[in-house]
Amino acid sequence: MLIDKIEITPIQIELTEPFVISKGPLTHARNTLVRIYTNDGNVGVGECCPYRTIHGETQQGTVAAGKDLAQILIGEDAREIRRIIKKIDKSLAGNASIKAAFDMALYDLNAKAVGLPLYRYLQGDNDKKIYTDMTVSLLEKSKMAKKARKFVEDGFPVLKVKLGENARKDIERMIAIRQEIGMEMDIRIDANQGWNYYEAIHALDGMAELNIQHCEAPLPAGDFIGREKLNGVSPIPIMGDESVFSHQDAYRNLAVDTIDLINIKLGKSGGICHAMKIASIAQAAGIYCQVGSFSETRLGITALTHFSKAWDNIIYYDLDSPLMQSEDPIQGGMVYHNDWEVTVDETPGIGADFDPTFLKKFESFVIQ
Numbered sequence: 001m002l003i004d005k006i007e008i009t010p011i012q013i014e015l016t017e018p019f020v021i022s023k024g025p026l027t028h029a030r031n032t033l034v035r036i037y038t039n040d041g042n043v044g045v046g047e048c049c050p051y052r053t054i055h056g057e058t059q060q061g062t063v064a065a066g067k068d069l070a071q072i073l074i075g076e077d078a079r080e081i082r083r084i085i086k087k088i089d090k091s092l093a094g095n096a097s098i099k100a101a102f103d104m105a106l107y108d109l110n111a112k113a114v115g116l117p118l119y120r121y122l123q124g125d126n127d128k129k130i131y132t133d134m135t136v137s138l139l140e141k142s143k144m145a146k147k148a149r150k151f152v153e154d155g156f157p158v159l160k161v162k163l164g165e166n167a168r169k170d171i172e173r174m175i176a177i178r179q180e181i182g183m184e185m186d187i188r189i190d191a192n193q194g195w196n197y198y199e200a201i202h203a204l205d206g207m208a209e210l211n212i213q214h215c216e217a218p219l220p221a222g223d224f225i226g227r228e229k230l231n232g233v234s235p236i237p238i239m240g241d242e243s244v245f246s247h248q249d250a251y252r253n254l255a256v257d258t259i260d261l262i263n264i265k266l267g268k269s270g271g272i273c274h275a276m277k278i279a280s281i282a283q284a285a286g287i288y289c290q291v292g293s294f295s296e297t298r299l300g301i302t303a304l305t306h307f308s309k310a311w312d313n314i315i316y317y318d319l320d321s322p323l324m325q326s327e328d329p330i331q332g333g334m335v336y337h338n339d340w341e342v343t344v345d346e347t348p349g350i351g352a353d354f355d356p357t358f359l360k361k362f363e364s365f366v367i368q
């Protein structure tokens with residue numbers, strides 16, 4: 001299973017409407033695909049969605065970095081995942097997004113090679129039930145309330161609400177949503193680093209009675225001290241997202257109790273190999289996790305679903321990014337059911353791939 005060819009393809013998919021978070025709107029998913037071929041005729045596919053306001057990576061940057069990484073992987077034995085990941089990490093700091101695409105392709109390749117669906121390759125349990133939430137963009141409060149109403153009518157079991165613009169207005173947004181849909185439905189919120197310490201205290205205290213499951217990223221990722229203080233007093237559990245990219249981040253934050261929960265994203269950890277370390281550290285600390293994504297297609301979300309089947313401390317699922325895209329270019333893979341259960345089947349590997357007709361629209365870079 002020697003790697004003899006790697007293909008890098010930047011793709012673009014328009015979103016049905018702009019996805020708005022405190023960092024600004026996203027109108028298109030500009031993702032980068034990695035296909036790794038081996039000399040025995042096997043192929044693995046991975047995907048990443050670089051978010052410039054969160055990763056500091058761009059699509060152009062992921063393509064350039066991907067070409068460099070591909071050069072050093074030609075001739076490597078694809079079965080040696082950890083050794084390859086180590087080589088990638090040694091040659092390039094940061095760049096978690098493009099690394100995740102390589103990692104995903106390697107896991108797909110290896111699971112296919114032994115004829116196992118990825119969840120089973122990761123010792124997961126396909127009886128584990130997974131239901132996705134649906135995300136309400138950061139908009140004017142009446143629009144958000146209307147969206148929340150629509151998603152309740154669509155049958156989603158839980159909503160995620162984007163906040164982090166302004167503490168006072170954010171409280172008003174949540175009150176408007178609760179007035180529209182009532183108090184019963186589970187809601188989680190995400191400030192995407194939009195508040196400072198004082199705004200976060202104000203916002204979270206102001207929402208204390210609004211039945212909020214947890215709050216992601218109330219403070220800037222770098223405000224470690226603020227997070228430590230906030231977690232001691234917040235009436236709402238705090239989930240680390242942008243503050244937890246790596247397993248070292250997970251350990252550092254959990255060691256001094258800055259967060260109660262972790263949002264694991266393959267696009268932050270650099271893929272499955274390191275994401276397993278995060279889940280494991282969280283498990284040792286008695287911490288529950290969520291899984292989430294950037295704007296990956298159903299391919300990336302299928303890989304994430306398989307991963308989620310392998311960890312019983314992952315209990316929250318934010319798997320809605322494909323639902324926001326104007327086209328679905330993926331064949332096979334995860335299925336959304338009417339009650340928003342998400343399932344994967346027994347196809348070996350991730351069990352999904354891009355429609356070749358869709359890929360013809362984009363230029364590919366081949367390294368061999």
Ligand SMILES: [Mg+2]
Pocket residue numbers: 190192216217241242263
């Ligand atoms: Mg988040």
